[in-house]
Amino acid sequence: MRAMRAMRAGDDNDPGSAPRRANADEAALRVEMTGTARRLLELGLVSGTAGNLSCRLDGDHVLVTPSAVPYSELAAEDLVVVDDAGSVVRSRQGRRPTSELALHLAALDAAPEIGAVVHSHAVHATAFATAGQSLPCVLEEMAYYLGGDVPVAEYRLTGTRELAVVAAPHLRERAAVLLANHGLLTVGRDLGEALDMTRLVDRCARIVLAARRLGGERPLPEEAIRELTRGWSERRARGSAAVAP
Numbered sequence: 001m002r003a004m005r006a007m008r009a010g011d012d013n014d015p016g017s018a019p020r021r022a023n024a025d026e027a028a029l030r031v032e033m034t035g036t037a038r039r040l041l042e043l044g045l046v047s048g049t050a051g052n053l054s055c056r057l058d059g060d061h062v063l064v065t066p067s068a069v070p071y072s073e074l075a076a077e078d079l080v081v082v083d084d085a086g087s088v089v090r091s092r093q094g095r096r097p098t099s100e101l102a103l104h105l106a107a108l109d110a111a112p113e114i115g116a117v118v119h120s121h122a123v124h125a126t127a128f129a130t131a132g133q134s135l136p137c138v139l140e141e142m143a144y145y146l147g148g149d150v151p152v153a154e155y156r157l158t159g160t161r162e163l164a165v166v167a168a169p170h171l172r173e174r175a176a177v178l179l180a181n182h183g184l185l186t187v188g189r190d191l192g193e194a195l196d197m198t199r200l201v202d203r204c205a206r207i208v209l210a211a212r213r214l215g216g217e218r219p220l221p222e223e224a225i226r227e228l229t230r231g232w233s234e235r236r237a238r239g240s241a242a243v244a245p
């Protein structure tokens with residue numbers, strides 16, 4: 001766990017990040033989600049009202065960003081609580097859950113360790129998604145943090161249950177999936193980790209694109225991929241035990 005923290009994506013730019021909580025009360029999570037949304041905006045990973053976030057509140061409830069509210073104007077009270085079937089439990093007047101609610105609920109259900117989901121239109125990752133190309137596992141940190149390559153889910157229209165059906169299964173064995181002709185979906189035990197995965201995927205996408213200008217990326221040895229992804233699977237399994245109350 002400590003080794004993973006030390007190697008966390010984004011630590012190089014964010015050395016003062018606080019330790020992550022497995023659980024927190026709703027008020028704290030609302031503040032955290034609003035801050036994460038602003039961070040996505042500052043990092044240029046979303047623009048306007050594109051992109052959305054979710055995290056588990058407890059076994060039956062999920063906190064999600066609202067539909068059609070720019071992150072620059074987002075307040076903690078704008079966030080919406082839904083139950084695990086997607087029905088609204090608490091919302092400020094006029095606030096509806098993100099139009100990608102089905103996608104978020106399916107992603108949260110993909111593995112028991114997943115506690116938070118970030119959907120963005122990160123430019124470099126979306127370039128791969130638009131080309132219909134997976135992001136190959138050619139960097140050690142991809143194997144270590146993401147569980148391998150970043151696959152592309154088949155195209156389905158935004159906001160549909162069909163999109164959730166094709167995308168979520170990839171998250172059983174990966175921390176990220178590309179949405180064809182659309183964007184990126186990443187998961188983590190909490191919002192901070194899901195955001196870190198978004199930053200990592202987009203940075204790796206940039207590196208691969210740059211490597212292709214230099215003649216193309218070289219493969220990471222199969223043995224190294226096996227070793228590093230085994231560590232990822234073990235950590236994910238341990239995370240499951242750790243977050244259980």
Ligand SMILES: [Zn+2]
Binds near residue numbers: 119182183
């Ligand atoms: Zn989107």
